[in-house]
Amino acid sequence: MKREVLILGAGDHGQVVADILLAARAQGAGDTPVGFLDDDERLRGARFLGLPVLGTISELSDTPHDAVIVAIGDNAVRRRLYPALRERGERLVNAIHPTATLASGVRLGEGVMICAGAVLETGCIIGNAAIVNTNCVIGHHSRLGDYAHISGCAVIGGHVQIGEGAMVGIGSAILPGLTVGDWSVVGVGSAAARDVPAQCVAMGVPARIIPWDRRRDG
Structure with a gap:
């Protein structure tokens, strides 16, 4: 079924999502991106990737459309927008690059972004509005x-939560x-060799746990 999709967010992340949808469309996928919506009024009328x-x-x-995808990299913003869109009855699509590899038995939520070269092994479950970025690996099971973000070239072992x-x-x-707890961060290039509690930062090799209160940091 052909659906006309609005991309919510026209920043860098939104343009990556647009590129994924266009690449998938070129390979015969049914969803067609028709444009962006963005709260930065300065962008009104601009065009990115022809949209x-x-x-x-x-x-x-x-704005006429059949479905939407929230294309904003900030996990907390996706957490705010996704439930509101569901409550108003919006259809949320997934953006899956045609070069990504999804094994049999992978289950995806709604509004998921799977970037080029990503590998999802069998038994993986991906929550709503989550991001699996370029060339990362999500191990089996x-x-x-929801709203998690696995950045480019990260490797997640099997049976990780x-x-x-x-x-x-x-x-x-x-x-x-x-396990990496809710709203925690594993730093760039780090290696987590033990569980990361919720609301913490883990950095280094092996990763050291640093408590982090997002409420204090705003």
């Missing part, structure tokens, strides 16, 4: 919570069987 910025996100109901809103940095590694 126009049609207005702000508040104008969604006035691992689970990503990544919590809601957690961020795994570029080139980092999580050993098999571990």
